[in-house]
Amino acid sequence: MTTANPVTDAQTVEAELLAFLTERIKAPVRPDEDLFKAGLVSSMFAMQLVVHLEDTYDIEIVGPELTLDHFRSVEAMTALVLRLREGTGADE
Amino acid sequence: MSEVLDELTFLDELVGDRAGDWDVAGELPAELLRKLGAMGILCAEVPSKFGGLGASSLRNGELTAHTGALCSSLRSVMTSQGIAATAVRRFGDRGQRQRYLAELTGGRLAAVGFSEPGAGSDLAAMTTRVRPDGGSVVVTGEKRWVTGARYADLLLILGRHGDDAAAVVVPADTPGVRVEPVPAPMGCRAAGHARVVLDDVRLPADAVLGGGRQPLSLLFTTALSYGRMSIAWGCAGIVRACLRAAAAHAREREQSGKPLGEHQLVAGHLADLYVAEEVVTQVCRHASALQDTGSPEQAVAAVLAKHVGATHAARAAATAVQVLASWGAGDGHVVARAYRDAKLMEVIEGSNEISRLVLARHVLDNA
Numbered sequence: 001m002t003t004a005n006p007v008t009d010a011q012t013v014e015a016e017l018l019a020f021l022t023e024r025i026k027a028p029v030r031p032d033e034d035l036f037k038a039g040l041v042s043s044m045f046a047m048q049l050v051v052h053l054e055d056t057y058d059i060e061i062v063g064p065e066l067t068l069d070h071f072r073s074v075e076a077m078t079a080l081v082l083r084l085r086e087g088t089g090a091d092e
Numbered sequence: 093m094s095e096v097l098d099e100l101t102f103l104d105e106l107v108g109d110r111a112g113d114w115d116v117a118g119e120l121p122a123e124l125l126r127k128l129g130a131m132g133i134l135c136a137e138v139p140s141k142f143g144g145l146g147a148s149s150l151r152n153g154e155l156t157a158h159t160g161a162l163c164s165s166l167r168s169v170m171t172s173q174g175i176a177a178t179a180v181r182r183f184g185d186r187g188q189r190q191r192y193l194a195e196l197t198g199g200r201l202a203a204v205g206f207s208e209p210g211a212g213s214d215l216a217a218m219t220t221r222v223r224p225d226g227g228s229v230v231v232t233g234e235k236r237w238v239t240g241a242r243y244a245d246l247l248l249i250l251g252r253h254g255d256d257a258a259a260v261v262v263p264a265d266t267p268g269v270r271v272e273p274v275p276a277p278m279g280c281r282a283a284g285h286a287r288v289v290l291d292d293v294r295l296p297a298d299a300v301l302g303g304g305r306q307p308l309s310l311l312f313t314t315a316l317s318y319g320r321m322s323i324a325w326g327c328a329g330i331v332r333a334c335l336r337a338a339a340a341h342a343r344e345r346e347q348s349g350k351p352l353g354e355h356q357l358v359a360g361h362l363a364d365l366y367v368a369e370e371v372v373t374q375v376c377r378h379a380s381a382l383q384d385t386g387s388p389e390q391a392v393a394a395v396l397a398k399h400v401g402a403t404h405a406a407r408a409a410a411t412a413v414q415v416l417a418s419w420g421a422g423d424g425h426v427v428a429r430a431y432r433d434a435k436l437m438e439v440i441e442g443s444n445e446i447s448r449l450v451l452a453r454h455v456l457d458n459a
Contacts, residue, residue, distance in 0.1 A: 052388040062302070068310075
């Protein structure tokens, strides 16, 4: 099931991700907050994040894209989504 | 579904009633593994664009359960091949995916090295290192209980890479690689478990999936998630085999003038086995459905399915031995094998204790 989000401007992606994280973590998250340093992301949740981004934005996050820095904050994930939506992934 | 039925029939014909002999001998026929590998059955979820069957998690699950009912050793090798393919799909770059997935669906066999002497449940404690050296990488370390390593052409080794981690594809015949079979393992005795020693193994840099430096936690979770699903479905197979064997025996054997199944205490065992078969199948289907629909909940569902599958399989196997008594206690008998194989399922790919910790964490975070 792909629920590709047709709206993929930075503001929309960031808002959606903040809502997703806030619901899961049950605490407010800042866009620039380091999720790993704050201890908010476990290994299980990191995988949930990858699957959520892939399914919501119809992208594939594989190979060299799977570095921690791309998932470190909502801002970083937003940039990753926008880049992969434009088809300019490092693997292309 | 007809494709699934074809594959199941093919497995029936290839395996037949030889699993008991393989278990006693401690070895699977290499030509059987290569044949199944070349058909893509050992890693059926690999997409067709890479030469695979492109099976859904559900279709692959039914294949895995069927294999598990026939022979848990063969299912173990299937699980290893599937984990390797999953890691390549997720962490490999485009060239690596094309190259290695073609090999894995073309008859080459793979095994995956996770555990180490000092790193079992705590995989973060692993010390195997992947060190860049000019245009090469050098892999040094020791992996234990590597399922399928005796048969493998390729070893997927997880190791430390700088401050992060990497998965490296190591051809088993590379100088510096030693594969030492585990003598007489308790369960899945023909699965080719081995200790793998990597003594300054030098490889081209492109053997490192995706260039490496990936989060250790994500590497493990991705690989283990596939492994947990595969083992959960394999456990469904063990339970089905136990149910069939116990039901057949309870119908045929008479004691005190009536079939065993008419004795209420034995009938109770049959009911328990039926409940186990239904519970494990449903929890596996649920987890596969989440995977097939891209749900973020798939990882925790895999842990749940593996935990439910392993605990029910271990209990079901003990129950089946109880029903068959001495008729099932012979070495290599399906329920005797199930008894040993199922116990192993409770300690691999996350022990029961680790599974419960993960599930408890999920409850604390979400309930």
